Amino acid sequence: MTLRRVVVFGVMALLLVPFSAMAAGEGEEEERVEEGLEIVTWWTAGGEAEALAALIDVYRQRYPDVEVMNSTVAGGGGSQARGVLASRMVGGRPPDTFQVHGGAGIIGTWVVDDFMEPVTHILEDNDWMGVFPEDVIEIISYEGEIYSIPVNIHRSNVMWYNIGVFEEHNLNPPQSLAEFFEVAEQLQAAGVTPLALGGTDGWEPTHLLESVLLAELGPDAYRGLWDGTTAWDGSEALAALSTFVDMLDYITADQSAITNIDAAEYVAEGQAAMTVMGDWVHGFYLAIGLEPGEDYGWMPTPGTQGNFIMLTDTFGLPKDAPNPTNVRRWLTVVASREGQDTFNPIKGSIPARTDADRDKYDVYLLSAMDDFARDSIVPSLAHGAAAEVGWMSSINDVVTFLVEDKDIETAAADFQSLADQYVR
Amino acid sequence: MIRTKRDLTKAVLLVTPSIVLVSIFVYGFILWSLRTSVSAWQGIRPDYTFVGLRNYIHLFQSTRFQIDLWNTAYFTLFFIATCIVVGFVLAFLINRNIRGEGVFRTVYLFPMALSFIVTGVVWRWMLNPTFGVNIILENLGFPSDWGWYTDPTRIGGFHVALTSLILAASWQFAGYTMAIYLAGLRSIPYEVIESARMDGATEIMIVRKVVLPMLRSITLSAVVVLGHISLKIFDLVMAMTGRGPRFATDFPGVFMFETTFTGNRYGEGAAISIVMLVMVALIIIPYLVHVFRQETHE
Numbered sequence: 206m207t208l209r210r211v212v213v214f215g216v217m218a219l220l221l222v223p224f225s226a227m228a229a230g231e232g233e234e235e236e237r238v239e240e241g242l243e244i245v246t247w248w249t250a251g252g253e254a255e256a257l258a259a260l261i262d263v264y265r266q267r268y269p270d271v272e273v274m275n276s277t278v279a280g281g282g283g284s285q286a287r288g289v290l291a292s293r294m295v296g297g298r299p300p301d302t303f304q305v306h307g308g309a310g311i312i313g314t315w316v317v318d319d320f321m322e323p324v325t326h327i328l329e330d331n332d333w334m335g336v337f338p339e340d341v342i343e344i345i346s347y348e349g350e351i352y353s354i355p356v357n358i359h360r361s362n363v364m365w366y367n368i369g370v371f372e373e374h375n376l377n378p379p380q381s382l383a384e385f386f387e388v389a390e391q392l393q394a395a396g397v398t399p400l401a402l403g404g405t406d407g408w409e410p411t412h413l414l415e416s417v418l419l420a421e422l423g424p425d426a427y428r429g430l431w432d433g434t435t436a437w438d439g440s441e442a443l444a445a446l447s448t449f450v451d452m453l454d455y456i457t458a459d460q461s462a463i464t465n466i467d468a469a470e471y472v473a474e475g476q477a478a479m480t481v482m483g484d485w486v487h488g489f490y491l492a493i494g495l496e497p498g499e500d501y502g503w504m505p506t507p508g509t510q511g512n513f514i515m516l517t518d519t520f521g522l523p524k525d526a527p528n529p530t531n532v533r534r535w536l537t538v539v540a541s542r543e544g545q546d547t548f549n550p551i552k553g554s555i556p557a558r559t560d561a562d563r564d565k566y567d568v569y570l571l572s573a574m575d576d577f578a579r580d581s582i583v584p585s586l587a588h589g590a591a592a593e594v595g596w597m598s599s600i601n602d603v604v605t606f607l608v609e610d611k612d613i614e615t616a617a618a619d620f621q622s623l624a625d626q627y628v629r
Numbered sequence: 630m631i632r633t634k635r636d637l638t639k640a641v642l643l644v645t646p647s648i649v650l651v652s653i654f655v656y657g658f659i660l661w662s663l664r665t666s667v668s669a670w671q672g673i674r675p676d677y678t679f680v681g682l683r684n685y686i687h688l689f690q691s692t693r694f695q696i697d698l699w700n701t702a703y704f705t706l707f708f709i710a711t712c713i714v715v716g717f718v719l720a721f722l723i724n725r726n727i728r729g730e731g732v733f734r735t736v737y738l739f740p741m742a743l744s745f746i747v748t749g750v751v752w753r754w755m756l757n758p759t760f761g762v763n764i765i766l767e768n769l770g771f772p773s774d775w776g777w778y779t780d781p782t783r784i785g786g787f788h789v790a791l792t793s794l795i796l797a798a799s800w801q802f803a804g805y806t807m808a809i810y811l812a813g814l815r816s817i818p819y820e821v822i823e824s825a826r827m828d829g830a831t832e833i834m835i836v837r838k839v840v841l842p843m844l845r846s847i848t849l850s851a852v853v854v855l856g857h858i859s860l861k862i863f864d865l866v867m868a869m870t871g872r873g874p875r876f877a878t879d880f881p882g883v884f885m886f887e888t889t890f891t892g893n894r895y896g897e898g899a900a901i902s903i904v905m906l907v908m909v910a911l912i913i914i915p916y917l918v919h920v921f922r923q924e925t926h927e
Contacts, residue, residue: 284890284891287890287891288890291673291890291893294673295673295674295675313672314672314673314893315673317672318672318673318674319674320673320674404871404874405870405871406871407871407872407887458758458759458776458779459757459758459759459776459779460779460874461778461779461781461870461871461872461873461874461877462753462757462758462777462778462779462870593893594891594892594893595671595672595892595893595894597892598887598888598891598892598894599892602693605872605874605875605876606692606875606876608874608875609781609874609875610875
């Protein structure tokens with residue numbers, strides 16, 4: 206054997222490996238019957254993993270023959286899962302269904318690029334269109350079709366406060382932004398940090414900003430930020446940015462070093478009086494043994510009463526999913542009253558349906574459900590419901606500068622140029 | 630040495646797989662990143678429409694990226710300097726046949742066995758301004774209002790918050806630098822130092838005129854190894870500080886990760902990684918050329 210032939214042989218042998226693997230894969234594909242269901246999520250923490258397991262149990266009871274594969278990808282608040290998902294979807298090996306933030310989170314990333322099947326019929330066939338609020342249907346729809354089924358609703362515009370701190374200083378929780386500044390001034394003078402705010406993950410200040418934008422703009426103009434009808438550098442938006450910057454005078458000194466849960470803990474310990482954070486904080490407080498209504502109270506972020514900033518976890522049906530029938534059954538379970546009432550009390554969120562069994566929910570969740578049924582519902586920016594991820598991560602960068610530089614003109618101009626780039 | 634044709638065949642057979650794999654998975658992917666970096670790819674679906682240097686121009690205009698580059702420069706400079714100085718001093722002290730040498734050597738080298746993630750988490754807690762070392766300082770009566778990595782202060786282009794990262798990274802790698810200096814010190818023939826001493830040189834002169842020049846190649850390797858770590862720094866930052874106040878502790882690696890995997894802006898993300906590759910190449914390639922020349926000389 207000459208040297209050249211050896212080299213050629215070596216290279217050829219190596220090149221064969223991937224092809225033989227592919228051939229084997231194709232063979233399997235042909236004789237497949239639908240017997241499995243692979244679900245990709247990033248739910249790994251206590252309550253959420255259990256909630257998913259309970260929901261899967263509901264599915265198993267109805268379809269005992271289907272082998273459900275729970276593929277959880279841990280880490281990075283879902284960014285690891287999204288990375289795995291992206292490579293599988295683009296590589297043509299999608300999972301059967303996956304957890305994704307409803308709204309722009311799925312539409313901008315997956316729907317516009319034609320990776321998903323519409324699933325409007327799941328709601329229509331079961332006559333469920335009426336049990337989901339119209340605002341929610343609008344948020345999860347794209348060009349008249351629904352592409353993912355919401356399993357839960359979290360609320361973003363909640364202000365959590367330490368009841369003991371307010372009583373000790375003879376103060377009432379602020380109802381409006383003007384009252385917020387009065388109360389904050391008095392708390393500051395008394396040596397209590399008025400507002401706990403996190404920052405390690407880059408989105409926490411954006412979370413506060415979305416509440417302030419809503420408070421200053423109202424729900425219609427707030428929605429307009431995402432479709433280009435409200436200017437980011439208009440006078441109302443500038444007023445909101447200015448209020449946001451003023452609020453930063455009252456935040457925790459180590460803002461950039463703490464997470465949103467650390468901030469909630471500062472409030473629990475009484476180091477800080479209030480924090481604006483999503484209602485997963487309620488689950489955290491329960492877990493550390495606090496009593497709702499006694500140790501901590503809640504209310505809509507001052508100035509946002511009557512409005513509900515929502516984020517939602519949803520499941521969809523990718524094109525080329527190996528077991529589409531099983532996925533449709535899964536989505537039906539997800540959308541069903543039984544499914545939602547099984548999942549949400551454990552997860553600590555409220556159902557996306559408005560006809561839930563109220564006996565299963567605790568005092569905070571019931572109050573959130575009442576607001577959800579009544580309020581104007583708008584999508585959350587910081588959690589991927591209002592703006593697609595590219596836009597959202599760029600907004601987070603602008604906010605990071607805004608928090609330190611407090612330069613609202615520059616921020617408004619940057620926000621506007623991002624809107625020009627991303628509004629379709 | 631290759632003596633027969635048979636040996637040659639074996640040699641080629643042995644290296645072929647690694648050459649093939651490296652050319653696909655290293656160089657092939659570098660070319661792929663290069664191609665992505667000049668494409669319009671944004672969103673999940675690959676889009677290789679050629680857009681020239683648009684991503685790069687966008688990148689260098691971004692304030693965040695400019696901060697990242699300065700942070701990288703300062704971090705690299707101070708991290709390498711700290712490791713070299715501390716590492717050399719430790720090696721020099723241990724080399725004086727002190728008692729319990731093995732214990733000290735192990736203790737100082739130990740942090741290297743940890744991953745940057747562990748180091749990052751530990752130092753994040755230690756330097757947390759509300760419940761970290763500040764409490765110890767306060768109890769000892771020292772000033773205790775240090776912001777550490779939450780401090781947004783800048784001195785010129787230098788973010789004070791970087792010192793926390795430099796501290797943590799140096800803690801981890803000073804021991805490694807010590808180990809290679811120790812090996813270098815042991816390889817200096819004792820006669821050389823002895824004769825310098827006979828000629829009346831003081832200890833300091835011996836260090837400056839004899840020891841340090843003989844350790845020059847060790848220093849060079851240390852700089853290259855530490856330099857490529859600091860230019861690519863990512864895990865330590867992610868575990869310890871995140872982007873920091875006003876991107877005080879942001880680095881291109883973090884920016885690249887966020888742009889690509891949370892922002893789905895693949896074109897820009899690839900451009901960042903190419904810039905990082907060029908930075909590392911700027912120190913590695915001259916070093917490789919230098920080493921290669923030395924080898925051919927011998």
